[in-house]
Amino acid sequence: MQIKESPEIFDAIIVGSGAGGGMATKILSEAGLNIAVIEAGPFFDPANPESRTQLKWSYESPRRGASTTRDFGDFDAAYGGWDIEGEPYTKKNGTKFDWFRSRMLGGRTNHWGRISLRFGPLDFKRKSLDGLGDDWPISYDDVKPYYDKVDKLIGVFGSNENLPNDPDGFFLPAPKPRLHEMYYIKGARKANVPVYPSRLSILTKAINNERGVCFYCSQCNRSCSAYADFSSGSCLIFPAQKSGGQIKLFTDSMVREVVIDDSGRATGVIFINKLDRKEYKLNAKVIVLAASACSTARILLNSKSKIHKDGLGNSSGLVGKYLHDSTGSNRSAFVPDLMDRETYNEDGVGGMHVYTPWWGNNKKLDFPRGYHIEISGGLRMPAYGFGFNIDALNKFIGANVGGYGNDLRNDVKKFYGAIVGISGRGESIPMESNYCEIDPNVVDEWGIPVLRFHYEWSKHEKLQAKHMHDTFEEIIDGMGGHALGDKPTEEEDFGLLAPGRIIHEVGTTRMGDDPKKSVTNKYQQLHDVDNVFIVDAGPFVSQADKNPTWTILALSWRTCDYIVSELKKQNI
Structure with a gap:
């Protein structure tokens, strides 16, 4: 050509x-x-009305905001995902690496x-x-x-805490914890796990005349039309x-x-x-x-x-x-004290208001490095598939949660805001045996040879994930909550997500x-x-x-x- x-x-x-x-x-x-x-x-440009997805209701989409069009939902700002038509990648030797673009x-x-x-x-x-x-x-x-x-x-908002390996910076005021985060704080302190204000690059205070200040719509993943994030x-x-x-x-x-x-x-x-x-x-x-x-x-x-x-x-x-990605594993909990909540606007920023940086002593643990803990929950905007794990709740409560019509609507209202998510995001060990290379036999639709991936977690990452879930359950118990679903087993790599899924x-x-x-x-x-x-x-x-x-x-x-x-x- x-x-x-x-x-x-x-x-x-x-x-x-x-x-x-x-x-x-x-x-x-x-x-x-x-x-x-x-x-x-x-x-x-997120401020362009033609491309803006911020401040739209899930019911404005025929899919109610589901992730069938974009991996993080209809209104997410990412044009792409783990699979892009015409732009494949390949894997070898049973690799489960997923590549987000x-x-x-x-x-x-x-x-x-x-x-x-x-x-x-x-x-x-x-x-x-x-x-x-x-x-x-x-x-x-x-x-x-x-x-x-x-x-x-x-x-960036946050707070200076004088932590030895989580350096302080120049921080804007951090938003206050929401109700589900206050329950997390309660549980974490009982488990001797520290909690601090999050550090997120979202403007809670004006820093120049060209960018707006966060108005707490909790939709940063849609990219802010006010340029506040x-x-x-x-x-x-x-x-x-x-x-x-x-x-x-x-x-x-x-x-x-x-x-x-x-x-x-x-x-x-x-x-x-x-x-x-x-x-x-x-x-x-x-x-x-x-x-x-x-x-x-x-x-x-x-x-x-x-x-x-x-x-x-x-x-x-x-x-x-x-090649290496962050480790990741998640757990959700049902907190009975948060049932039948009064519904009000507690959106906050599009992310957690508090978090837990790594606090462990590796000399006393069976794995190197560490992880931080992220928290989700609260009265987020309902979307397709939001709310609660019906099977897990039925197993715990011993009742028929959900169903159709008024029964479903009443149960959604009852459990809305009563589910808290806890996620670990940690450090993996870089290894030469984890890599990407050119696949000699496959090209994309533009005629460019594509990548082929080879990746395996080591015992270090798997043991780290085990520690995550031990910690999650201790925190959930301290919250007065109940962990949903079964604790991941060694055969399940202790719930460790596939490499590439954390997109780091x-x-x-x-x-x-x-x-x-x-x-x-x-x-x-x-x-x-x-x-x-x-x-x-x-x-x-x-x-x-x-x-x-x-x-x-x-x-x-x-x-x-x-x-x-x-x-x-x-x-x-």
């Missing part, structure tokens, strides 16, 4: 517009660089939970503590100034455009590969425009990959040349290796000082090609028991400062 090449040479091409790509767009454009941003999905400007930042936790000092040096995996080539002190900048730029488009890319940045957006554009010249340096990228299905080439001095850990690995592995025969940046053979995949282009044991250096610059950088979660050496977004943002900012400095020195 004939490739249409643009005559314009950009200072930088950024592939992907999520957390890392959005931050790179802002920092590099404000430094005066001429930027091209390539996004695989369409343009999206969000094809839209802003990517997954439009629908995420906004849990915005810094990695702590111990998280960067885990091998030194337990002998597993590897230490990062950087420390918390290297990233702290950028965490501080991200806090102030984007806004963090999404990459509304908080990074749009402000960068308004401030006069030289930014050209290429949406609905699927990147196939990075183009390499005869000397082995990157000169641009080739992408397929999804609308006219033609191939295009853009040229630039610097390439910044921010497509997500797995998508970036796919682009690199598909970027083969005479010099980079195994894929770009893959002289170590580690592109795609050490990291590690496929890990950073390090040794080019033989890593893909990028400590500035997320390819060891093999000095004008290619990666600013998604691929360079993470380990995940920590925290959500990765705040660290993606901080490291992207740090990398972009380095890019600007190196360009000024004419080193790249």
Whole structure:
């Protein structure tokens, strides 16, 4: 096919517009660089009435908000999911890895939970503590100034608690606990489990004139039309455009590969425009990959040349290796004291108001690392399938809950708000044996070879999940509640969700000082090609028991400062 090449040479091409790509767009454009941003999905602005899903009732959908169209419900802001028509991926050796993709400007930042936790000092040096995996080539002190900048730029609510591995920050006022969260606090304290105000990137107080303040509709997963929560488009890319940045957006554009010249340096990228299905080439001095850990690995592995025969940046053979996701397991509880509640608006933010950071002493436990606990429940907007597990309640109560007509309506009202959800989200051990690679026999509808996954949980993650459920039941008992469903068994991996289901995949282009044991250096610059950088979660050496977004943002900012400095020195 004939490739249409643009005559314009950009200072930088950024592939992907999520957390890392959005931050790179802002920092590099404000430094005066001429930027091209390539996004695989369409343009999206949550304030646009044509695309807005916020403040719509579930009954406005013929499916009552069910997840048959989008994985998180009809009105969720994610254009995509674990399965996208025409864009398959494959698995080998019984792997259960599920890969979530969000094809839209802003990517997954439009629908995420906004849990915005810094990695702590111990998280960067885990091998030194337990002998597993590897230490990062950087420390918390290297990233702290950028965490501080991200806090102030984007806004995050919370409270300073002086916890050793959950660093304090610059926090906006945290919302008060709702009733179900007060019951959780009661149960957790009886179980000697700490509880603190959550840390979410949602504005509870104005920080500038361009963004609104949260009005507690509890629909952050729909992306906020007032820009009160963090999404990459509304908080990074749009402000960068308004401030006069030289930014050209290429949406609905699927990147196939990075183009390499005869000397082995990157000169641009080739992408397929999804609308006219033609191939295009853009040229630039610097390439910044921010497509997500797995998508970036796919682009690199598909970027083969005479010099980079195994894929770009893959002289170590580690592109795609050490893939890992957060651990996750859930339990729900029926709390009799919350039955027959008065119905009132307690929506709050679109996430938890309190949470439990890791509190355990691994020297006394049979597994390494740890997890934090998330809480859900309350008088959330009813949707298809909401409410309660009828079979589990019948087993506990010994009565016929539910049914049809008035009986069903009366029981829904009786149990509405009486179910509390508890979830553990933890750290897994990075292993070279967990990876993604190019499937030699399968391409997507754009003709691009797809990824094939291999992933298995180790005994460490399974024992961590067992500890989660032991803790859940102790907390539920302290709440005066009753755990619904049977406790997961060892044969069920203690309820451990399939890898990929928490959507925190990291590690496929890990950073390090040794080019033989890593893909990028400590500035997320390819060891093999000095004008290619990666600013998604691929360079993470380990995940920590925290959500990765705040660290993606901080490291992207740090990398972009380095890019600007190196360009000024004419080193790249």
